[in-house]
Every structure is written in structure tokens, then in C-alpha cells.
Amino acid sequence: MTAESAESVRAAYRVRASDLVGRNWLNTGGKQLGLEDLRGKIVILDFWTFCCINCLHVLDELRPLEEKYRDVVVTVGVHSPKFEHEADPVALAAAVERYEIHHPVLDDPELATWQAYSARAWPTLVVVDPEGYIVAHLSGEGHANGLEVLVEELIAEHEAKGTLHRGSGPYVAPPAREGDLRFPGKATALPNGNFLVVDTGHHRLVELGNDLSTVVRTFGEGTKGFADGPATEARFNEPQGAAVLPEALAAQVGYDVVVADTVNHRLRGLSLADGAVRTLAGNGVQRLLDSGLAAKGVGDDGAALVTDLGTDPLNTSLSSPWDVLWSAKAGRIVIAMAGTHQIFSFDPLSGALAVFAGTGLEGLLDGPAENSWFAQSSGLAADANGDIWVADSETSALRVLRLAEDGSVAAVETAIGAGLFDFGFRDGPAAQARLQHPLGVTVLPDGSVAVADTYNGAVRRYEPATGNVSTLARGLAEPSDVLLDTTVDGEPVLLVVETNQHQLVRLPLPKEALTVDEGASQTQRPKTRVAPGRHQLVVRFAAPKGQKLDDRWGDPTQLKISSSPEELLLGGGGTSVGLTRTLELNPEVPEGVLHITARAAACDGEPGGEIPDHAACHLYQQDWGIPVVLDAAGETELALDLRGLD
Structure with missing residues (x-):
């Protein structure tokens, strides 16, 4: 097209x-x-x-x-x-x-x-x-x-x-709605024993006293927007996560807290001494996967084309950063970049931004960092070894980044989770266990991992040593974060951000966890009846008015196709340029899901003319999961619209 x-x-x-x-x-x-x-x-x-x-x-x-x-x-x-x-x-x-x-x-x-x-x-x-x-x-x-x-x-x-x-x-x-908090996102402990709460619905941050009810002070004017400056004038837009820097590093860079300012597509820095807010990274323009894609064409292997994003963070686009974590082993801030299904990193000293892991394709795929897939990662926590645990929400999964000695990601692994359309509430062996859209994660003293299992209204526990999954608490209203609270007398407790109750609550760590099995589920959508054998797939796309396809480096379109189960596709899977593909569907597999990702890159310019230097370029992308049932009388063609045609 x-x-x-x-x-x-x-x-x-x-x-x-x-x-x-x-x-x-x-x-x-x-x-x-x-x-x-x-x-x-x-x-x-x-x-x-x-x-x-x-x-x-x-x-x-x-x-x-x-x-x-x-x-x-x-x-x-x-x-x-x-x-x-x-x-x-x-x-x-x-x-x-x-x-x-x-x-x-x-x-x-x-x-x-x-x-x-x-x-x-x-x-x-x-x-x-x-x-x-x-x-x-x-x-x-x-x-x-x-x-x-x-x-x-x-x-x-x-x-x-x-x-x-x-x-x-x-x-x-x-x-x-009235109240001190409104749909809080995440919380982090402060050195003074209080808690810094990301008050998402009020577009600000709140320092709560140790009693979890006293508002000590607020950061941000409380109106949706974007502005740096003093605590009473700064503006955020649905911030979600925050991370406190080590004291020595904070003294060097001049701020104490890094904030994931989600809808502004920025990282912000907060000074606890005077409440001043500054912008650290992001130009406010939403990043559409890899900005190099529109400028350089689409790679055939599906991997991200740019990993080092340079040291000009204020002129770099981000996309819905959801959580941030200081990683001592990596020596940088790690970012759950939910909008591009990737993990980024940010060096507060140099300002360097980089893709830490993930190609940007949405799904669940382990392996080397540069080949891995994530799906709207939303929570981060580091364990005693420096490895980073990830709440990967859209795959209802718990993932882990295994860090090498130099702080890079040696491998991505999945502890719990089966894919984009698999979820449930099931404890037991991790291979059979199911979560439902988790948003938060923390590591407990014994090395086990607690997960804010948001859509199940629960806190779950994964034990790496045994591979067992159990339930620590349930009956919560969309818990979006969980952390270990050591500020109380006696044994540490869980501190849970209960988003839909607009509060933080303390819960004891039970001596014996529950075992729950309410079953495993899959997203239920109408199934398309398709004939086995050869099947034509076409994704229709036309660039908007005032834009043209960016073919300076070859075909600027791409399809990536896989299936669940893998045996459903006998041919036609993988990644290649173009928006048409012939699939070969296995007659021995009665049903499954076709996973299709389409991309197209276009730049500002008149059709038929040259693309001007420094033209703005745009990436159009869509992921489909098409449930199918094989039927000899079914369809032999599938047409999808990335953009409707004239």
C-alpha cells in the first residue's frame, strides 16, 4: 500500500x-x-x-x-x-x-x-x-x-x-472524590521512617507519616500538567513509580528521588530538602517503540535497532515509564518502560539512556536481553544478588533479569506466566501457577518474592528455591504495589498500596501461606474459523495525509507472526518485511491463537516527493492475538487494518 x-x-x-x-x-x-x-x-x-x-x-x-x-x-x-x-x-x-x-x-x-x-x-x-x-x-x-x-x-x-x-x-x-489519596500507584520508604507515596489520581507525591494516615507534606500542585519548580508549583501527570537514590549519589546530582511521570513520558527528579522538581529525561513526546525504526527502516530480526540512546536525555522520547528502581549492581536507574514493552536504564551522573532489555515486541519470550519480549512491565525489585524481578502485567507474569558482573543483563527468565492471554488464580508449582495482571513486586528476607497480584486482589509469593507459588493475602482492592516494611516493632510486615481503597495497609507475613486454586483461564474472545493449510494474511495500511512511507532504507513495513501453541504454524512464522504473508496452518492442531505484530514507518513529506532532512517520522504498530478454530469450511484469508484505507 x-x-x-x-x-x-x-x-x-x-x-x-x-x-x-x-x-x-x-x-x-x-x-x-x-x-x-x-x-x-x-x-x-x-x-x-x-x-x-x-x-x-x-x-x-x-x-x-x-x-x-x-x-x-x-x-x-x-x-x-x-x-x-x-x-x-x-x-x-x-x-x-x-x-x-x-x-x-x-x-x-x-x-x-x-x-x-x-x-x-x-x-x-x-x-x-x-x-x-x-x-x-x-x-x-x-x-x-x-x-x-x-x-x-x-x-x-x-x-x-x-x-x-x-x-x-x-x-x-x-x-x-474527596480524600488525602486518590488511586495511589506505588510507595517507597524514606530514610526518616516515613513513606513517599505516588498519589497518581491527584497528580502529585505525598509524604505519609509512619502511621500511614498523617500527610507530612506534598510535592506537586495537584493539577494534571507539566511544570518544574517548587513543590507548590510543579505539576505531574499520573505519575506511577518512584525510587530513592543512595545518599552519596543524591548529593552529587542534586536530587534524592527519581519519579516515573507516566503520562508526561518523562523522568522527574525530586529534592526532599526543598521539594524542588526538575526534569531528568524525556521530551514529552511519546516514544513509539524504537525511534531509530522510522529513521532507519525496520530490521528483519525483530530486535531493537538502538540500545544506546545517547546522553541528551531531555531530547529523548520515552513512553509511559511505570516504575523505577535504583540498581546498585547496574549502577543506574532501571525503568519499566510500559509503553514500549521494554526495560530502559538511566545513569543519573552522565544522563545516558539505554535499552536495558526487550525488543519492544509485546509478549513473553526469554533469552538474551536483546531478543526478549515483555508486555507492559509495571513493577521492579532487586534481590540480594542484584538480579531484578519484574511484574510483567499483560502476560500476568513474574520475570527476572539475571545481571552479569558488569551490571548488564545476561539473561531474561520467566518464573510464573504462560503468555498474553493466559491468567488465573492458581497456586502450586510455578509452571502451573497463574496470576492476573500483577503491577508490583518486592523481595522478602528469605529470598522469596512477593507479588502484588492486582486483578486477583491478592499478594502472592514465589519461592525460587522450590519453584512453589502460594498466597499471602487476598480480598484487597487492586493492590498495585507491595514492599517490606521494617519500621514496625517486631517482625517485618508487608506494606500494600491498595489502589482502589485509596490507602496503604500493613499486613503480617503469615507463618503459613494459603494455597488457592481458582483455576487457569484464557482471554475469551470470539474465535475465527479458519481452514487448515495455506492461509493468506494481509494487513492494510496507508500513511496519513502529509506523510509518505519511509523507503529510504528499504521496505519500511514489517510483520512478525507466531502462534500458541507453536505447532499451529507449520509455515509463515517469524519476522520479515512487508504486510502480506502466506501461513501454513497445521490440520492436526484443532485451535490456538495467532500472534501478529504489524509495523509501518512514515515520515512527513508529500507523496511522490523526497523526505526533507529532519522530517518528523512516525511508527505505526499494532499487536493482534487472533483466536482461531480449524474448520475445513473456514476462512482462507485474514485481512486486518493497521489504518483504514480510502
């Missing part, structure tokens, strides 16, 4: 949109909406699930569009859950509040509307015109510019026809 054919994201077809069917509506003041209620408006259906970092990116991409066109555009979030916990209406309501979603949300737990609109991936965007016809169908993130072009086209067209109705939409704001 070439950029010459693309003027906007508008599709060549006009299909009547299906009605919006689900369990309930949120943000409508109790009103149940139908598509007819939205006639006359340009409707953007955002199919999302609240575990998904790409979906959270899209929420932020849409905010300026919603504000600019608030009298003609109505965004409807269609929440189609991946995990079992996400189907809980109470959990969904909390997520809608937490992420400050200011548009109606349809609760679609049975994926009825998802199926009606043929959604195959999170996130998916569908645009419906004022007459009720589908005019665009998009997968993944990065479509804001194309959507704005389309909205302008639809405004002109439907004002001329008299079918556009200006005015307010159906959004009704819920009551504001």
Missing part, C-alpha cells in the same frame, strides 16, 4: 453502524444511550480495556480532539474486557474515574458491541458519521492527526447537507 492513495483515514465504504448494546452506561447520569441518541454527531467509538497501556495512550490522544470539537464530536468508550476482573462493573467504574474519562462509556462485558463492529484488537477506533454510517475503522494508536482531518471533512460535508447538529453531548460528570 502506498501513501499516494491516502488523503485521510476515511474508508471507501459506507456501512450502517450497529446499535450500541451492553450491560450499562457510565458517565451519562444514569441514562441508557442508543446510537439514535447520537444522530447528528460525529461519533468516535473507542474499543478499549482498562489494563491496556495502548488504550490509555489513545485516551490521551483523543482528549485534544474532544476538546476542540466538543460541540460536534461525541466519543463513546466501549469497554470490552480482556481480563476477568475487568468485567467487574465496580472495577470498571473505578477505572473510568481513575483515568478521568470525560465521555460516555458503554460496559460491554459479553463483547456484544465488540463483535458487532468486528473489533479484533485493543485499542480499535471506529468513526460513525452524523447519518449513522461507519466511515473509518482503525487499529492501534497514533491516529489523532488522521482523525482530525476526517472530522474536518465530515463537518464540512454534513453542515452542507444539514445533517450536523451542534451542541453539547450526553456526558454527565460523576461526583468528585
Whole structure:
């Protein structure tokens, strides 16, 4: 597909949109909406699930569009859950509040509307015109510019026809929540015995007294935004993690704490003495995997093309840093870079940023650091050997980075977890054990690892010596972090950040842990019936208006394909350029999941012309997990949209 054919994201077809069917509506003041209620408006259906970092990116991409066109555009979030916990209406309501979603949300737990609109991936965007016809169908993130072009086209067209109705939409704001903390993310112990809490929902940090209730002081003005300066003026945007530097290093660099300022895509530095906040890394522009990809073309091996990101951190893009950890063995800050499914590192002394582990492909793959896959890593902890344990949330996995003596990653291993679509609540041998979207991790005195098993509402324990998994506590409301608290009298206890209860709680370390088996599950989505044997796969893509495919270094598109189980694919797997592939499906395997990652690189420039020097370049990427059932009468072709074609 070439950029010459693309003027906007508008599709060549006009299909009547299906009605919006689900369990309930949120943000409508109790009103149940139908598509007819939205006639006359340009409707953007955002199919999302609240575990998904790409979906959270899209929420932020849409905010300026919603504000600019608030009298003609109505965004409807269609929440189609991946995990079992996400189907809980109470959990969904909390997520809608937490992420400050200011548009109606349809609760679609049975994926009825998802199926009606043929959604195959999170996130998916569908645009419906004022007459009720589908005019665009998009997968993944990065479509804001194309959507704005389309909205302008639809405004002109439907004002001329008299079918556009200006005015307010159906959004009704819920009551504001009161309290000292609002959806706290993570916490870390301070040298004075207090705790520094990342107060995510209030866009600030809070120093809590040892009683876990006294607010000693706050850092950040408390309004979403970005600003350096004194504690009362600085602004954060949904920060998630923080790490305290060693005292000697802090004295050298002039700040004590590194903060993962998640939605600002930055690292911030906090001085505890005066509360001053400064920016350490990140230019505020979201990193789309490897920035070298758009400039240099896509590699054939799927590995990250750039590992050393240089020593100009303020001019380097990051993507949703979720947690940070000081690693004495590595001699640097380690970053869970959730937005690109990688682990980064940052040297506070030199300012050097680097990819520490991970190719950027989403999934669960062990091995050398440069070949490993992660999926929205969200929690970090170091053990006595200096190895780093990782809560890898989207694979419901506990991973570990084995560090070499020089502080580099010698290998990536998985302790618990089976893949992107496997989860559950099961203790026992690690190979059979299951977690559900864990966000936090810490190491206990005996060398075992405690995991904040967020969507199971539990704290779990993994014992490396025995390979056994057990449960330390349950009945918690989305615990997002856990740490060992040695400030109490007697034996240490667990300190848990209970996010959806807006509090920190202490829990004793039980003498004997529980053994729970509520089963293993897989994400339940409609299965596509496919014929065994040869199967054609096509990913459709056109560059947005004002961009062209960057073919200066060869084909700038790529497909990476694998399957679960591996035996499902007899041929057509692996990574290569191009957006078409012939697969060979094994007739002996009755069903499975096709894992497909598509990428395309485009740069600003006119179709047919040269790409200017220093042109901005963009990476478009989407991951699909397509559940399939083999059937002799099934489909022999599969078409997916990375961007809808004209």
C-alpha cells in the first residue's frame, strides 16, 4: 500500500453502524444511550480495556480532539474486557474515574458491541458519521492527526447537507472524590521512617507519616500538567513509580528521588530538602517503540535497532515509564518502560539512556536481553544478588533479569506466566501457577518474592528455591504495589498500596501461606474459523495525509507472526518485511491463537516527493492475538487494518 492513495483515514465504504448494546452506561447520569441518541454527531467509538497501556495512550490522544470539537464530536468508550476482573462493573467504574474519562462509556462485558463492529484488537477506533454510517475503522494508536482531518471533512460535508447538529453531548460528570489519596500507584520508604507515596489520581507525591494516615507534606500542585519548580508549583501527570537514590549519589546530582511521570513520558527528579522538581529525561513526546525504526527502516530480526540512546536525555522520547528502581549492581536507574514493552536504564551522573532489555515486541519470550519480549512491565525489585524481578502485567507474569558482573543483563527468565492471554488464580508449582495482571513486586528476607497480584486482589509469593507459588493475602482492592516494611516493632510486615481503597495497609507475613486454586483461564474472545493449510494474511495500511512511507532504507513495513501453541504454524512464522504473508496452518492442531505484530514507518513529506532532512517520522504498530478454530469450511484469508484505507 502506498501513501499516494491516502488523503485521510476515511474508508471507501459506507456501512450502517450497529446499535450500541451492553450491560450499562457510565458517565451519562444514569441514562441508557442508543446510537439514535447520537444522530447528528460525529461519533468516535473507542474499543478499549482498562489494563491496556495502548488504550490509555489513545485516551490521551483523543482528549485534544474532544476538546476542540466538543460541540460536534461525541466519543463513546466501549469497554470490552480482556481480563476477568475487568468485567467487574465496580472495577470498571473505578477505572473510568481513575483515568478521568470525560465521555460516555458503554460496559460491554459479553463483547456484544465488540463483535458487532468486528473489533479484533485493543485499542480499535471506529468513526460513525452524523447519518449513522461507519466511515473509518482503525487499529492501534497514533491516529489523532488522521482523525482530525476526517472530522474536518465530515463537518464540512454534513453542515452542507444539514445533517450536523451542534451542541453539547450526553456526558454527565460523576461526583468528585474527596480524600488525602486518590488511586495511589506505588510507595517507597524514606530514610526518616516515613513513606513517599505516588498519589497518581491527584497528580502529585505525598509524604505519609509512619502511621500511614498523617500527610507530612506534598510535592506537586495537584493539577494534571507539566511544570518544574517548587513543590507548590510543579505539576505531574499520573505519575506511577518512584525510587530513592543512595545518599552519596543524591548529593552529587542534586536530587534524592527519581519519579516515573507516566503520562508526561518523562523522568522527574525530586529534592526532599526543598521539594524542588526538575526534569531528568524525556521530551514529552511519546516514544513509539524504537525511534531509530522510522529513521532507519525496520530490521528483519525483530530486535531493537538502538540500545544506546545517547546522553541528551531531555531530547529523548520515552513512553509511559511505570516504575523505577535504583540498581546498585547496574549502577543506574532501571525503568519499566510500559509503553514500549521494554526495560530502559538511566545513569543519573552522565544522563545516558539505554535499552536495558526487550525488543519492544509485546509478549513473553526469554533469552538474551536483546531478543526478549515483555508486555507492559509495571513493577521492579532487586534481590540480594542484584538480579531484578519484574511484574510483567499483560502476560500476568513474574520475570527476572539475571545481571552479569558488569551490571548488564545476561539473561531474561520467566518464573510464573504462560503468555498474553493466559491468567488465573492458581497456586502450586510455578509452571502451573497463574496470576492476573500483577503491577508490583518486592523481595522478602528469605529470598522469596512477593507479588502484588492486582486483578486477583491478592499478594502472592514465589519461592525460587522450590519453584512453589502460594498466597499471602487476598480480598484487597487492586493492590498495585507491595514492599517490606521494617519500621514496625517486631517482625517485618508487608506494606500494600491498595489502589482502589485509596490507602496503604500493613499486613503480617503469615507463618503459613494459603494455597488457592481458582483455576487457569484464557482471554475469551470470539474465535475465527479458519481452514487448515495455506492461509493468506494481509494487513492494510496507508500513511496519513502529509506523510509518505519511509523507503529510504528499504521496505519500511514489517510483520512478525507466531502462534500458541507453536505447532499451529507449520509455515509463515517469524519476522520479515512487508504486510502480506502466506501461513501454513497445521490440520492436526484443532485451535490456538495467532500472534501478529504489524509495523509501518512514515515520515512527513508529500507523496511522490523526497523526505526533507529532519522530517518528523512516525511508527505505526499494532499487536493482534487472533483466536482461531480449524474448520475445513473456514476462512482462507485474514485481512486486518493497521489504518483504514480510502
